[in-house]
Amino acid sequence: MSQDTFCVVFHAQIPFDRIPHQFKSGPMFLQALEDGLKKADADPSVKAVMICGENGKFSAGADIRGFSSPKTLGVALGPIVSLIESSEKPVVAAIEGVALGGGLEVALGCHYRVAHAKARMGLPEVTIGLLPGAEGTQRLPRLIGVPAALDMITTGKHIPATEALKLGLVDEIVEENTIEAAIRLANKVIGQPLGPRRLSLKPVPKLPNMEAFLQEAQVKVKRQARGFLAPELCFQAVQAATQRPFAEGVRRERELFQVLLSSGQAQALQYAFFAERAVHRWATPGGINLLFIIFDSILLLSLGLGTMGQGIVTSLVKANIPVVALEQNLEYLNKGRKAVMVLLEREAKKMEGGAQKLDFHNPARLQFTVDFNLLHDVDLVIEAVFENMALKKEIFHKLSNICKPGALLCTNTSALDIDEIASATSRPQQVIGTHFFSPAHVMRLLEIIYGRHTSPSAIATAMQLAKDMKKVGVVVGNCFGFVGNRMMFPYVEQAVFLLEEGSRPEAVDQVLEDFGFKIGPFRMSDLAGLDVGWRSRKGQGLTGPSLPAGSSARQRRGQRYSPLPDLLCERGRFGQKTGKGWYQYERAGGRTATPDPWIHGFLSQYRDTHRIETRYIDQEEILERCLFSLINEGFAILAEGIASGPEHLDVIYLNGYGWPKHRGGPMFYASTVGLPRVLAKLQKYSEAHPDVPKLRPSAFLKKLVAVGNAPLKEWMSYLSRQSPKL
Numbered sequence: 001m002s003q004d005t006f007c008v009v010f011h012a013q014i015p016f017d018r019i020p021h022q023f024k025s026g027p028m029f030l031q032a033l034e035d036g037l038k039k040a041d042a043d044p045s046v047k048a049v050m051i052c053g054e055n056g057k058f059s060a061g062a063d064i065r066g067f068s069s070p071k072t073l074g075v076a077l078g079p080i081v082s083l084i085e086s087s088e089k090p091v092v093a094a095i096e097g098v099a100l101g102g103g104l105e106v107a108l109g110c111h112y113r114v115a116h117a118k119a120r121m122g123l124p125e126v127t128i129g130l131l132p133g134a135e136g137t138q139r140l141p142r143l144i145g146v147p148a149a150l151d152m153i154t155t156g157k158h159i160p161a162t163e164a165l166k167l168g169l170v171d172e173i174v175e176e177n178t179i180e181a182a183i184r185l186a187n188k189v190i191g192q193p194l195g196p197r198r199l200s201l202k203p204v205p206k207l208p209n210m211e212a213f214l215q216e217a218q219v220k221v222k223r224q225a226r227g228f229l230a231p232e233l234c235f236q237a238v239q240a241a242t243q244r245p246f247a248e249g250v251r252r253e254r255e256l257f258q259v260l261l262s263s264g265q266a267q268a269l270q271y272a273f274f275a276e277r278a279v280h281r282w283a284t285p286g287g288i289n290l291l292f293i294i295f296d297s298i299l300l301l302s303l304g305l306g307t308m309g310q311g312i313v314t315s316l317v318k319a320n321i322p323v324v325a326l327e328q329n330l331e332y333l334n335k336g337r338k339a340v341m342v343l344l345e346r347e348a349k350k351m352e353g354g355a356q357k358l359d360f361h362n363p364a365r366l367q368f369t370v371d372f373n374l375l376h377d378v379d380l381v382i383e384a385v386f387e388n389m390a391l392k393k394e395i396f397h398k399l400s401n402i403c404k405p406g407a408l409l410c411t412n413t414s415a416l417d418i419d420e421i422a423s424a425t426s427r428p429q430q431v432i433g434t435h436f437f438s439p440a441h442v443m444r445l446l447e448i449i450y451g452r453h454t455s456p457s458a459i460a461t462a463m464q465l466a467k468d469m470k471k472v473g474v475v476v477g478n479c480f481g482f483v484g485n486r487m488m489f490p491y492v493e494q495a496v497f498l499l500e501e502g503s504r505p506e507a508v509d510q511v512l513e514d515f516g517f518k519i520g521p522f523r524m525s526d527l528a529g530l531d532v533g534w535r536s537r538k539g540q541g542l543t544g545p546s547l548p549a550g551s552s553a554r555q556r557r558g559q560r561y562s563p564l565p566d567l568l569c570e571r572g573r574f575g576q577k578t579g580k581g582w583y584q585y586e587r588a589g590g591r592t593a594t595p596d597p598w599i600h601g602f603l604s605q606y607r608d609t610h611r612i613e614t615r616y617i618d619q620e621e622i623l624e625r626c627l628f629s630l631i632n633e634g635f636a637i638l639a640e641g642i643a644s645g646p647e648h649l650d651v652i653y654l655n656g657y658g659w660p661k662h663r664g665g666p667m668f669y670a671s672t673v674g675l676p677r678v679l680a681k682l683q684k685y686s687e688a689h690p691d692v693p694k695l696r697p698s699a700f701l702k703k704l705v706a707v708g709n710a711p712l713k714e715w716m717s718y719l720s721r722q723s724p725k726l
């Protein structure tokens with residue numbers, strides 16, 4: 001068979017690109033795919049078919065926006081995949097860029113798959129609350145076996161071509177022209193029997209202990225899902241492949257797909273997908289003013305090598321950005337260097353076998369120093385010293401004097417005023433907050449806080465830095481605690497008040513963990529260290545030596561205050577690090593939390609001392625008081641223009657605070673609960689606790705209810721004055 005008689009049916013025709021408007025025409029292209037296949041089958045001059053994408057990308061799958069449109073859903077991809085597979089002529093997929101979701105399912109229908117070495121593949125439907133709905137759950141296990149298929153389908157991970165080759169997912173990988181290679185392969189296989197290449201006809205490879213394997217896998221999936229439906233249903237679809245003939249498995253897959261499609265969870269996850277992308281689009285009031293810095297050619301300095309500095313340096317090295325790490329003295333430097341090296345060795349191990357290598361033994365890429373003179377040459381500084389305003393100001397004054405004029409000065413603070421820090425410099429326009437989350441080399445969120453004088457190009461540079469570090473940068477305004485921590489304060493405050501009134505740490509944590517948080521507020525405090533908040537409260541004059549004499553035990557500045565966390569700290573209970581906090585641990589530094597009878601006794605004694613009547617608090621009240629107070633603060637933040645939309649708050653919570661993804665973020669969750677209900681509950685709790693201002697419904701929430709429970713995407717249009725800060 002010569003190449004000129006070979007027909008490339010879909011080259012440059014399938015919308016397998018990532019440009020949104022092309023996704024929108026999915027059903028039309030499906031029709032084109034079907035028509036083309038039928039034409040190729042009917043044409044005797046065509047001996048083989050090759051399917052490829054346009055612009056170097058195979059396909060990112062179905063248009064996610066289309067899942068909310070019944071019109072799109074009428075078009076089924078599964079039968080087309082079957083049509084490909086049943087073709088009497090060999091069909092070869094030429095995979096470049098990505099083959100994800102429906103795209104990979106199309107490739108699985110092909111008889112052969114050739115991939116470019118840089119291509120990535122996956123069935124990420126689970127990450128948007130669905131399962132592969134075009135027969136992928138039935139074909140993939142037949143091709144690569146149940147354990148690998150289950151892993152890919154229940155996690156949605158993207159795998160590189162090299163791994164796909166090892167798994168047998170592709171037949172060949174090439175460095176050069178994938179399309180030519182696919183055509184070559186197609187020419188080679190013309191005339192060979194296609195039966196063995198049709199995955200629907202293959203049995204699922206047997207495991208000696210399939211039953212036991214599946215049982216164990218199901219337990220693991222359930223444990224990790226914490227109320228998230230899609231992984232469990234993905235599991236069931238793959239399980240069906242092991243128990244039923246192909247056609248019945250496909251029927252089961254469809255049923256399960258429908259269950260997920262109509263679940264609110266899929267909606268929440270799809271909202272989160274687009275919200276994350278929406279927060280990338282950032283512009284100043286006067287229009288876009290972007291300064292693109294190519295980070296691999298700049299020198300970045302990380303100041304302070306404590307918990308945060310270590311993670312930040314690790315992230316920078318992973319992003320291939322040259323970095324200098326500076327500490328106050330040799331003792332801290334050596335300690336920090338050791339810790340960074342451990343982290344980097346671990347990261348390098350994870351990356352073994354991949355295309356990228358970590359270059360951290362090269363002093364041109366990473367150096368450690370106590371020499372402040374090195375500050376002269378750096379383009380960007382990230383300060384991560386202790387959370388102390390006087391110290392940060394002293395450091396910024398020094399930076400302003402030493403660093404070259406164009407250098408950007410970033411502060412990694414949890415809550416401090418960016419303007420006050422900037423006031424210590426002669427270049428406040430180049431001062432910006434970059435709030436990383438711990439562990440900084442793992443957590444994806446980066447809150448980017450601009451001060452009164454921060455320039456748009458400084459913001460753009462910080463956003464670019466986030467992108468290069470593969471983090472989600474969210475631009476927010478300057479206020480105490482910024483967005484994430486500010487919303488967290490009332491949540492934790494309510495959790496502690498609930499203890500005063502009769503609850504126990506493990507009861508409160510259980511309710512929030514059942515809701516989907518990985519850890520509840522008390523486990524979280526123990527992990528972060530109770531001393532961190534204690535230091536901050538002492539700094540604010542809420543406790544400790546600066547508390548005015550004669551202050552009431554449970555009131556501060558006319559508001560309810562709980563001294564419980566301070567009392568624990570005074571007894572040396574700092575959480576995991578001391579082996580005791582809200583829970584007890586097996587040892588100092590231990591991680592297994594066990595309810596502590598001492599805490600129970602302490603709480604009942606505390607209630608007696610303060611004459612608080614112990615009452616039974618049900619799960620609904622625990623959940624509502626914690627979550628609705630956090631959400632209420634979110635509305636206040638929006639009204640003040642600290643964030644430019646509810647998506648920003650949701651992206652922060654999903655990526656930095658362990659908010660369960662299948663609930664879409666706190667503001668999305670509020671919209672699903674219904675704003676009138678959130679308002680009514682806040683009103684009720686506020687009446688019961690008039691000395692707790694954070695329970696008083698925000699004026700913005702009231703307004704949104706008054707205009708008829710406005711849908712989330714319209715909320716911001718009801719603000720009388722648009723964000724003054726952005």
Ligand SMILES: CCCCCCCCCCCCC[C@H](O)CC(=O)SCCNC(=O)CCNC(=O)[C@H](O)C(C)(C)COP(=O)(O)OP(=O)(O)OC[C@H]1O[C@@H](n2cnc3c(N)ncnc32)[C@H](O)[C@@H]1OP(=O)(O)O
Nearest residue numbers: 018023026060061062063064077101102124132133134277
């Ligand atoms: C061949 C299939 C046609 C199907 C037609 C409809 C039939 C319906 C029948 C149902 C049968 C089930 C089929 C299947 O099992 C279900 C699916 O396929 S679900 C989709 C699965 N795919 C994904 O989840 C991939 C999601 N995308 C990504 O992971 C990334 O975007 C990317 C592709 C890896 C690219 O990453 P980046 O380079 O970083 O770029 P961005 O992420 O910023 O994206 C750029 C731009 O594109 C938009 N976009 C990306 N993917 C999709 C998508 N699948 N649908 C809609 N839009 C998409 C993204 O939102 C960005 O646009 P912006 O939001 O910035 O405007």
Ligand SMILES: NC(=O)c1ccc[n+]([C@@H]2O[C@H](COP(=O)([O-])OP(=O)(O)OC[C@H]3O[C@@H](n4cnc5c(N)ncnc54)[C@H](O)[C@@H]3O)[C@@H](O)[C@H]2O)c1
Nearest residue numbers: 304305306307308327328332384385386387412413414438
């Ligand atoms: N730990 C967290 O979970 C977390 C999360 C987000 C933000 N933050 C913020 O990050 C900052 C750092 O926190 P951390 O937990 O890493 O603190 P840390 O105590 O672990 O480390 C601070 C480091 O700064 C160094 N340092 C102090 N003065 C210095 C100086 N003059 N020059 C150079 N180095 C100096 C110290 O030697 C120490 O190693 C704080 O502002 C904190 O609020 C912390």
